[in-house]
Amino acid sequence: MTAALSIRDLQKTYDNGFEALKGISFDVQPGDFFALLGPNGAGKSTTIGILCSLVRKTGGSVSIFGIDIDDNFPAAKQMLGVVPQEFNFSQFEKVFDIVCTQGGFYGMPRKLAEERTEKYLRKLGLWDKRSTQARMLSGGMKRRLMIARALLHEPKLLILDEPTAGVDIELRRSMWEFLQEINAQGTTIILTTHYLEEAESLCRNIAIIDKGDIVENTSIKSLLKTLSREVFILDTRETLEKAPDFGGFDGRLLDEHSLEVTIEKGQSLSDLFTQLSAQNIAVTSMRNRANRLEELFVSLLAENQPSSADKEAE
Amino acid sequence: MSPQLIWTAFSTIFRREVRRFTRIWPQTLVPPVITMSLYFVIFGSLIGQRIGEMGGYSYMEFVVPGLIMMAVITNSYGNVVSSFYSAKFQRSVEELLVSPTPNWVIMTGYVLGGVARGLIVGLIVTLIALVFTSLSVQHIGITILIVFLTSVLFALAGFINAIFANSFDDISIIPTFVLTPLTYLGGVFYSIDLLSPFWQALSKLNPILYMVNAFRYGVLGVSDINVGWAFAGVLAFIAALSAWALHLMSHGKRLRH
Structure with a gap:
């Protein structure tokens, strides 16, 4: 064609x-x-x-x-x-x-x-x-x-x-x-x-x-499949005073109703929800912290930057 | 593009040019009428009566063909230089450059748009002249042909000026420092017979002298120069300027990067 x-x-x-x-x-x-x-x-x-x-x-x-x-x-x-x-x-x-x-x-x-x-x-x-x-x-x-x-x-x-x-x-x-x-x-x-x-x-x-x-x-x-990790913002129904136990996930408390969690390639969102559910935390909504394509775009451009050694060589 | 498509593209450009100068008629058609009326009153009627005859005609009769030609020259040039430069300045020229319209059609459309304004202003000035004097055209074919070709020539010159121009100052430099002096010294107001042999010889290097005199020959039947040379010169200039303009366009001079 x-x-x-x-x-x-x-x-x-x-x-x-x-x-x-x-x-x-x-x-x-x-x-x-x-x-x-x-x-x-x-x-x-x-x-x-x-x-x-x-x-x-x-x-x-x-x-x-x-x-x-x-x-x-x-x-x-x-x-x-x-x-x-x-x-x-x-x-x-x-x-x-x-x-x-x-x-x-x-x-x-x-x-x-x-x-x-x-x-x-x-x-x-x-x-x-x-x-x-x-x-x-x-x-x-x-x-x-x-x-x-x-x-x-x-x-x-x-x-x-x-x-x-x-x-x-x-x-x-x-x-x-x-x-x-x-x-x-x-x-x-x-x-x-x-x-x-x-x-x-x-x-x-x-x-x-x-x-x-x-x-x-x-x-x-x-x-998008090449993304090795995604960062999500989760909104919770319960008021949280401290960060819950995230199990094997990397997470932190943003404020009393929202969490930031990083999902690495191979990890499952279902496992995260199960972990939170066990602590009586219900997630009412979730979103990507940043646009996925944007994250890739930034990383691709960063890879294309000359390294500091290259800059010195120039 | 087929001939049909070329005709459509050309007529679109031409129609747009005519629409532009008729839309802003107080800027394009009225000022030359006022200026030329003042010339007729001051140089023709008031001062002209004291001058007496020139070339066997009253001064008013002598000066009218020159003033018509002056209006045609300045308006043909001015229309194209301002229109095409404005299109560059506003980038609307890109509408044409990205289209399949060939360069020679773009040039012809703009040039004949300028010719249309030059000839319309020339016609209006002629009608005003008839208020002050009577005109009996001696050679109608020569009159029409020379005014048309002169208009084409100066429209082409305006087109080239617009291609080179980078600012609005650049489109006023040539009219102010080249066109106006050459027009005033081109036999509009006097016969070169009045000049000493040196200045007569120098005047004969001025191309506008030939155009004004060829037109005057068409109207009055008198001329300071050989009319055949005038036509040959105008045609040669048209050919040279057309080739130059097309060369500039094909190389994208100040139009493409």
Whole structure:
């Protein structure tokens, strides 16, 4: 099966000599919901910039649905929709015009562009704002406007560069639902985000990029399985004056109604509950202390840091 | 892209450009009308009556073609430089750059948008001129062709200026320090016959002199220069600037990283 996106040995060195990408390779399969994660300056936006032609690669190859961008970039672009990190529309144009005009750039007849503009503005809750100048919109509305614009030509591959940055929780959830809906309809989605719970909730596969290199490329499930330990917060019904006996578990009392317990790989939560139950302590709720993906993300990046000996050698 | 898709992309850019300058008409269409009306009143009517004839015509008749051309040049240039630079500044140019629209279509769309504004302003200035004097066009084909080509040339120059510009200051430097002096010294207000041989020779290095005189030839039938050279020069400049603009775009000069 032809990959939706195939990147091989992609390199980018900027004019000032900064090596943003050191030869990364990964594939994204059709229909996937793929997370491209990494800290600031890791090379995510450079990668996306190359895919949409705003950044010129210095080496390697990129194919979108089998079309090499060096052979036929216009055809590859027809399959690609991009929602950038920064707002990149005219602040003085009306919402309807911004979206509808984009259709023209992709060769869509005016009537079809108008129909699709209405469709996507309605889906993204912007139809009432169609005659409003873009500068009058809230930050969340501007993000949705860019999503509507990117979808107008109904691309097979949609790339979203931090689409929910600065968006409130309620709106973020509704955007997640919308993205899951279009993914279910067959659109391949690549997402970059700093909200790792977002990546964990939405994405099936992941690539983590750091300092221009891919440090992990696997499924989210496989990655989470590599967690050697998880830290849980347990809320208790009983008021606790001191830490109970945790048996073989590492735990501590946080306050009179909550406990923090570390579960090592191989240990069972059932054993913990049995241990607490024996002491007449009932657990009313529990949660991870931190997002699991976040813990892995931090540890992977830490592994990729040069050691102090390496730093001295430099 | 197929010809149909190219036409759709071009007409979208062109329509957006026209929508932009008509939406802000108090900034784009009214100021040149006021400025040119003042030129007509002060230089044409008041001072012109004391000057007498120039090139066999009243000073008002002589100056009108130059002023129309001046309005066309400044508005064609100004429209493209401000529109394309604003698109860069707001990053809305990325809408186009990420699309399959070829570079030459982007350039043509912006340039003809500038030409549309230049010609509309030129038409308005012509109508105002008719309040002050009568105009009987001697060579309609030459008149239309030279004004169109001049407009294309300066729209292209504005496009290149916008590609290089990194700030709003950068889009005013060329109009202030190059375009305005060349226009004023380009035979808009006088015939170069009035100048000494040295200054006449120097004036002939000014490309705007050829365009103004070719237009004046079309309207009045008189010119300081060979009209054939004017057309050849304008076409050569258009070809050179088009090639330069496309070269800059294909190399992503200040548009892509």
